[in-house]
Amino acid sequence: MKLRVNPNRMVLLTLKKRLTVATRGHKLLKDKLDGMIKEFVSLIKDFKEKTKNLDEEFLKLEKLIILSYSQLGKERFDLLTKKRLEISLTYEKKNIMGVNVPQFKIKSISEIFNYPYTLSNFEFDLANQVFKNFIEKLIEYINIYKTLEELAKDIERTRRRVNALEYILIPSLNETIKFIKMRLDELERETHGRLTRIKEIIRGEAER
Secondary structure, eight states, rough: OOOOOOOOOHHHEEEHHHHHHHHHHHHHHHHHHHHHHHHHHHHHHHHHHHHHHHHHHHHHHHHHHHHHHHHOOOHHHHHTTTTTTOEEEEEEEEEEEEEEEEEEEEEEETTOSSOOOGOOHHHHHHHHEEEHHHHHHHHHHHHHHHOOOOHHHHHHHHHHHHHHHHHHHHHHHHHHHHHHHHHHHHHHHHHHHHHHHHHHHHHHHOOO
16 A cells, blocks of 8 residues: 655655665564574473373372372371472563563472371372472473463564564555656656757747
8 A cells, every 4th residue: 555645755765764674674573483483383392291291290199199098088188288388489581582481480399298207108208299299390381381471472463563564564665665756757757848848949939
């Protein structure tokens, strides 16, 4: 779609500069988009693997809890699980392809076996260790999930900007530049024609 501008040389020069900037910006954004998509695809593979590992760890934990509960009984099990695990996390941001993504890390985790061993059994002790591993894997899972979420948002934003430049702004600038050039050429021919007629009139007056 042609832009609504005055067809003169100053505007033509301005539009050519805008076209240069838009073309360069389009290339940079396209390269960024390709890079983010490549990173996203790579992270998806890692995410699937972590999801599988987390599911396996959860099923293992669930079986151990059910088994230890059935062996210990409700009273002993409730007594052992009264104290909750205390976890301290740190939060920072990581830059991936110009996108800031949140990253959580375990700063400290309380002692998981801080209970009377005489009240527990092997399955309960193992369940606590598995639970600690599960928490660590869960943090890794959350980090990659949030990374994928933020990358997906920025990929969509960047894709819209690339499309706007590629299919709207750059074609409009090219069309407008072409129109102005045609209009200036037309005006130049008209001016040349008028000058030619004026010269002929002057020459005719001089010959009289």
